[in-house]
Amino acid sequence: MKTNYKTIQALLEKYLEGQTSLEEERFLQRYFRDEAGPLDPNLEWARDVFLYTYGEQQLKVSLEAPRTNASSGSSWMRIAASLALLIVTSFGVYRLQEDYQERKMQEAYVETKKAFELISKQLQHAQKQVVYLDYIDQTAQKILK
Amino acid sequence: MNHYKVIDELQSIQSRLYRVARRILVSHEESQDCVQDVMVKILERQEIAEQAKSIEAYAITMVKNQSMDRLKSKQAGFLRMEEGRLEDVVSAEDDLDETFSSAQRLRKVDEAVQCLPEKQRLVWQLRDVEGYDFEEIQSIMDMNASAVRVTLSRARKAIRTQILGKDENEL
Numbered sequence: 662m663k664t665n666y667k668t669i670q671a672l673l674e675k676y677l678e679g680q681t682s683l684e685e686e687r688f689l690q691r692y693f694r695d696e697a698g699p700l701d702p703n704l705e706w707a708r709d710v711f712l713y714t715y716g717e718q719q720l721k722v723s724l725e726a727p728r729t730n731a732s733s734g735s736s737w738m739r740i741a742a743s744l745a746l747l748i749v750t751s752f753g754v755y756r757l758q759e760d761y762q763e764r765k766m767q768e769a770y771v772e773t774k775k776a777f778e779l780i781s782k783q784l785q786h787a788q789k790q791v792v793y794l795d796y797i798d799q800t801a802q803k804i805l806k
Numbered sequence: 807m808n809h810y811k812v813i814d815e816l817q818s819i820q821s822r823l824y825r826v827a828r829r830i831l832v833s834h835e836e837s838q839d840c841v842q843d844v845m846v847k848i849l850e851r852q853e854i855a856e857q858a859k860s861i862e863a864y865a866i867t868m869v870k871n872q873s874m875d876r877l878k879s880k881q882a883g884f885l886r887m888e889e890g891r892l893e894d895v896v897s898a899e900d901d902l903d904e905t906f907s908s909a910q911r912l913r914k915v916d917e918a919v920q921c922l923p924e925k926q927r928l929v930w931q932l933r934d935v936e937g938y939d940f941e942e943i944q945s946i947m948d949m950n951a952s953a954v955r956v957t958l959s960r961a962r963k964a965i966r967t968q969i970l971g972k973d974e975n976e977l
Contacts, residue, residue, distance in 0.1 A: 677966065679959035683937055706969045710934075710962075712908070713915035717935045720828075721821040724842055 823869045829931040830873035844868045918968035926961035
């Protein structure tokens with residue numbers, strides 16, 4: 662598309678006054694990018710400006726993903742959480758085991774106590790029987806005498 | 807909007823944020839640092855960013871403020887003016903497959919832009935490079951509509967004068 666000099670000149674006047682729209686500015690930029698041949702010397706400054714802005718627009722950077730407290734924190738938090746879980750779990754398992762052992766010991770104690778009680782009951786009973794024996798014995802002696 | 811969406815959005819505009827910071831700070835490292843810093847701050851205060859009309863405008867405004875602050879506190883800009891920018895222009899020229907003289911021309915534009923007062927430079931960058939509409943520029947720069955147009959007009963005219971002036975000196 663051949664745009665005539667006057668149109669461009671008029672747009673540039675508008676541009677200098679800060680009155681051009683974004684579309685008009687994009688149009689100017691495209692015009693100067695496409696315009697390969699010799700240019701009216703009055704327009705050269707504008708070509709330089711629009712080629713410069715085009716070059717600047719291509720300037721790209723790729724920064725590392727920001728190391729925020731939030732994002733690195735989340736990985737830290739993940740590590741901390743796993744550690745905490747590990748500690749809690751192992752403590753829990755340890756406690757369970759301890760409990761279990763304690764309970765077993767208690768059971769054993771209770772059982773032993775029962776057994777002792779039984780034995781002592783039996784012994785008492787046996788003692789009573791022995792008393793009877795004595796009694797029988799005495800009675801028997803009496804009769805024999 | 808969740809955390810990852812905000813990260814995505816920030817990554818998609820990171821070049822833009824970087825270019826705006828670079829326009830003020832000139833040094834690549836410092837601009838990069840500034841943008842990283844802003845991204846971290848936005849992610850830390852995500853709720854505030856979400857209340858803003860757009861994350862992009864919010865981020866650009868923060869980059870603008872922070873790069874101005876950095877410049878003021880360090881006055882780093884003056885010394886570092888020389889380093890960074892020129893190679894970029896030349897490499898941009900390589901991409902475009904231009905002649906040597908066109909590299910010089912682009913360099914001249916670059917110098918003209920860097921000579922502008924900060925406010926003009928920023929407004930010019932936001933409009934002529936980043937292509938923001940006037941309303942966006944008003945809110946980013948905290949200026950009214952006519953002030954934006956006047957500032958932009960001054961910047962564009964100053965750039966033209968500078969280019970033409972230098973041309974005449976060389977001929």
